[in-house]
Amino acid sequence: RMQYHAWSLLEQGHRVVLCGYAGEDVIPPLQDANAWRRSGGASTNNGNNGSPGGDEDVLLKIIRMKPPSPPKSLRRRLLPLYLLLRLVGLVYSLLRTLFITIPMAHHRKDANGRKQSVPIDCVLVQNPPSIPLLLLAYLFCISRPLLLLPRPGLVIDWHNLGYTMFDVSDWHPIRMIARLYERTMAPRADGHLCVTSAMKRWLQQNFGLANCPEGRISVLHDRPPEFFRPTKPMEQHRLMKRLESSFRTAAAGTGTGTGGLMERMGVGKHGDTNRTLFTEIVGGKARLRQDRPALVISSTSWTPDEDFSILLDACVKLDTKVRRRGDDGAASSFPHVVVIVTGKGPQKEMYEERMSRLQLEHVSILTMWLEAADYPLLLGCADLGVSLHTSTSGIDLPMKILDLFGCEVPVCAIGFDCLDELVVDGKNGRVFSTSSELAEQLVELLDSVPNICSAQSDGMTSRATGELERLRKGIRGMTRWRENWNETARDIIIGACPRQKTTTGPGNNSGDGTYRHQYQDDGGDWDPPLGLKLAIFFSSFFLFYWLTRHFVL
Numbered sequence: 221r222m223q224y225h226a227w228s229l230l231e232q233g234h235r236v237v238l239c240g241y242a243g244e245d246v247i248p249p250l251q252d253a254n255a256w257r258r259s260g261g262a263s264t265n266n267g268n269n270g271s272p273g274g275d276e277d278v279l280l281k282i283i284r285m286k287p288p289s290p291p292k293s294l295r296r297r298l299l300p301l302y303l304l305l306r307l308v309g310l311v312y313s314l315l316r317t318l319f320i321t322i323p324m325a326h327h328r329k330d331a332n333g334r335k336q337s338v339p340i341d342c343v344l345v346q347n348p349p350s351i352p353l354l355l356l357a358y359l360f361c362i363s364r365p366l367l368l369l370p371r372p373g374l375v376i377d378w379h380n381l382g383y384t385m386f387d388v389s390d391w392h393p394i395r396m397i398a399r400l401y402e403r404t405m406a407p408r409a410d411g412h413l414c415v416t417s418a419m420k421r422w423l424q425q426n427f428g429l430a431n432c433p434e435g436r437i438s439v440l441h442d443r444p445p446e447f448f449r450p451t452k453p454m455e456q457h458r459l460m461k462r463l464e465s466s467f468r469t470a471a472a473g474t475g476t477g478t479g480g481l482m483e484r485m486g487v488g489k490h491g492d493t494n495r496t497l498f499t500e501i502v503g504g505k506a507r508l509r510q511d512r513p514a515l516v517i518s519s520t521s522w523t524p525d526e527d528f529s530i531l532l533d534a535c536v537k538l539d540t541k542v543r544r545r546g547d548d549g550a551a552s553s554f555p556h557v558v559v560i561v562t563g564k565g566p567q568k569e570m571y572e573e574r575m576s577r578l579q580l581e582h583v584s585i586l587t588m589w590l591e592a593a594d595y596p597l598l599l600g601c602a603d604l605g606v607s608l609h610t611s612t613s614g615i616d617l618p619m620k621i622l623d624l625f626g627c628e629v630p631v632c633a634i635g636f637d638c639l640d641e642l643v644v645d646g647k648n649g650r651v652f653s654t655s656s657e658l659a660e661q662l663v664e665l666l667d668s669v670p671n672i673c674s675a676q677s678d679g680m681t682s683r684a685t686g687e688l689e690r691l692r693k694g695i696r697g698m699t700r701w702r703e704n705w706n707e708t709a710r711d712i713i714i715g716a717c718p719r720q721k722t723t724t725g726p727g728n729n730s731g732d733g734t735y736r737h738q739y740q741d742d743g744g745d746w747d748p749p750l751g752l753k754l755a756i757f758f759s760s761f762f763l764f765y766w767l768t769r770h771f772v773l
Contacts, residue, residue: 221346221377221379221442221619222238222240222344222346222377223238223246223247223250224247224445224701224705225344225377225705225709225713226238226250226280227247227249227250227445228701228702228705228706228709228710229713230250230256230279230280231702232710233279234279235279235280235281235326235338236279236280236281237281237282237283237322237325237326238250238280238281238282238283239283239285239317239322240282240283240284240285241284241285241286241287242284242285242286243284244592245591245592246282246592247445247447247592248447248592248593249445249447250280250282251592251593256278256279256280257277257278257279281325281326283317283321283322283325285313285314285317286313287306287309287310287312287313287314288309288312288313289305289306289309290302290305290306290309307351307352310352311352311356314352314353314356315356318356318357318360319360319363322340323337323340324337326338339369339370340364340369340370340372341370341372341373341717341718342372342373342374342375342713342714342716342717343357343360343361343372343373343374343375344375344377344713345357345374345375345376345377346376346377346379347376347377347378347379347380347381347382347402348379348380348381348382348385349382350382350383350398350401350402350405351382351398351401354376354401354402354405355401355405357374358374358405358408358409360372361373361374370718371718372717372718373410373411373715373716373717373718374408374409374410374411374716375409375410375411375412375413375712375713375716376406376409376411376412376413377413377415377440378412378413378414378415378419378423379415379616380415380611380612380613380615380616381402381422381612381613381615381616382398382402383395383398383399383401383402384612384613385612386398387524402427403426403427403428406423406427406428406429407427407428407429407432410436410715410716411436411437411712411713411715411716412429412432412436412437412438412712413437413438413439413440413708413709413712413713414437414438414439414440415439415440415441415442415616415617416439416441416615416616416617416638416641417439417638417641418614418615418637418638418641419439419613419615419616420437420438420439422613422615423437424437435711435712435715436712436715436716437712438708438709438711438712439708440704440705440708440709441617441641441642441704441708442617442619442622442642442701443622443626443698443699443700443701443704443705444622444623444625444626444627444698444700444701445626445700445701445702446700446701446702447596448596448599448600448622448623448626448627449596449600449626449627449628450600450627450628451597451598451599451600451601451627453499453505453506453507453508454505454506455597455600456498456499456506456508456597456600456601457496457499457500457501457506459594459597459598459601460496460497460498460499460601461496462594463588463594463598464487464496466586466588467482467497467586468482481497481513481556481558481584482497485497485509485511495509497509497512497513497558498512498513498515498601499512510670512555513555513556513557513558513584514555514556514557514558514603514604514666514669515558515560515601515602515603515604516557516558516559516560516602516603516604516605516606516662516666517559517560517562517598517599517602517604517605517606517624517629518531518559518560518561518562518605518606518607518608519561519562519563519620519623520561520562520563520565520608521563521564521565522563522564522565522566522567522568522571523565523566523567524567525609525610525612526608526609526610527608527610528561528567528571528608529571529655530608530634530654530655530658531559531561531606531608531655531658532571532574532575532578532585533655533659534655534656534658534659534662535557535559535580535583535585535659536578536580536583537655537656537659538557538582538583538659538662538663539580539581539582539583541659541663542554542581542582542583542663543581543582553667553670554582554663554666554667554670555666555669555670556582556583556584557582557583557584557662557666558583558584558586559583559584559585559586559606560586560587560588560598561585561586561587561588562587562588562589562590562595562598563589564589568587572587575587595623596623596626596627599623599624599626599627599629600627600629602624602627602629603629603665603666603669603688604629604630604631604632604662604665604666604688605620605621605624605629605630605631605632606631606632606633606658607620607621607631607632607633607634607643608634609621609633609634610634610636611636611637611638614636614637614638615637615638616638617638617639617641617642618633621633621642621643621649622642625648625695625698626698626700628692628695628696629692629695630648630649630650630665630688630691630692630694630695631643631648631649631650632649632650632651632652632658632661632662632665633649633650633651633652634651634652634653635651635652635653639651644694646691647691647694648691648694648695649691650665650691664687665687665688665691666688667686667687668686668687668688668689669688
């Protein structure tokens with residue numbers, strides 16, 4: 221979601237510094253930072269080539285943090301000390317990023333050709349994490365005037381409530397302190413974006429935002445960007461060829477793998493190179509196989525708040541139901557089901573060990589980790605998605621469902637409060653509460669896959685019928701991220717920037733029905749000499765130290 225914010229701001233022509241932990245790759249539109257350059261006062265994305273120009277023309281800078289962390293062995297022995305040291309490392313990393321790295325990220329040349337740092341207009345943070353990010357971001361914003369620089373606005377994107385992430389009782393001291401901290405910081409922000417309408421109402425009633433003007437708080441529902449879409453047959457074929465080794469690796473030593481299925485369908489090590497489990501090349505063109513398996517996708521963080529055992533038990537019950545159909549002579553019409561589970565997390569190995577003991581005939585369960593560019597392609601191949609996300613607060617929604625909806629894939633989602641803001645049972649998906657309910661829904665929905673396969677193979681997708689296709693039609697036409705962001709988030713973010721103004725003249729139309737917000741940047745900002753900045757900073761530091769020593773200690 222924060223990467224989508226960065227993408228939208230870049231499209232509006234703003235300089236962006238995107239900060240996050242080192243590790244995973246960014247979304248495809250942001251992977252080449254040099255492609256985003258200022259051209260004639262607006263932004264252009266020139267693909268991988270980039271346009272010639274100095275570093276000051278680059279609009280996107282990506283900062284990857286690696287906070288120092290104590291050894292994991294200390295966690296098993298002295299958990300309180302481990303958590304304290306980890307917090308200290310995180311505070312150090314955030315302070316260094318906020319006060320040193322970010323201000324130096326962007327620069328421009330003045331009239332004399334000297335480099336100047338670009339003033340920071342807004343700090344946009346996602347919550348959670350709350351501790352210590354909200355406090356440090358707020359201190360950064362209010363400290364900028366000490367260096368004779370404009371005070372940036374602070375906008376919080378409320379994706380969830382941070383204090384609910386602590387897995388303790390409501391009256392536990394840690395949870396109560398975390399809630400008080402979050403409650404104290406909320407009114408100090410200049411703008412608020414909420415992931416659901418329920419989140420907005422809750423914040424207004426409980427976190428002191430009842431009197432927050434409507435122009436400073438808005439509901440920004442998650443919406444899929446354009447690169448989440450149904451995957452074309454040739455793209456599917458190339459993807460499945462790339463993933464063949466992953467299929468074999470995932471199948472090794474497990475009773476739920478696809479090894480036997482691949483051999484039966486002629487895509488083993490010595491099989492037809494023009495075939496995959498799901499596609500084939502006929503006459504030089506790719507098409508979906510009529511006998512392909514049904515593909516079910518579930519993305520999980522492998523944590524206790526996403527109970528993967530529900531899906532695992534549902535797959536066992538689904539396999540049993542299909543076997544019973546075989547006893548009645550009706551099993552041949554039901555497709556083999558391949559369930560791919562993506563994601564990383566602490567409980568992954570535990571469930572993989574449990575999966576290895578299963579012996580399923582009609583269901584294959586595989587775990588995979590995909591590159592950022594391959595993830596939307598795989599979702600676009602799926603027949604059905606499964607969401608196991610249960611909200612810790614009861615007022616947030618999983619983005620993973622939106623990714624599937626962007627690919628026009630219906631979802632079976634476990635029910636919780638406010639899920640109906642996203643998944644409407646019987647319209648764009650199904651809602652379940654137990655593994656038995658999920659198994660029943662899988663049987664009902666996947667039963668129509670052979671009909672869909674036949675229509676897709678013949679290139680007549682409009683003739684596909686069945687409950688799965690009816691749900692798919694309920695997804696089509698969903699608003700995408702760009703128009704949703706322009707309508708609900710742009711004015712909140714730009715309105716929090718003290719140096720911004722909104723211009724709505726004909727010359728500012730961006731070409732997509734929106735209007736650009738431009739800097740009040742007429743060269744009138746005075747950039748104090750470095751020596752004066754340092755003098756003010758150290759004077760303030762020593763004043764704070766003296767007051768603390770004499771009046772606190």
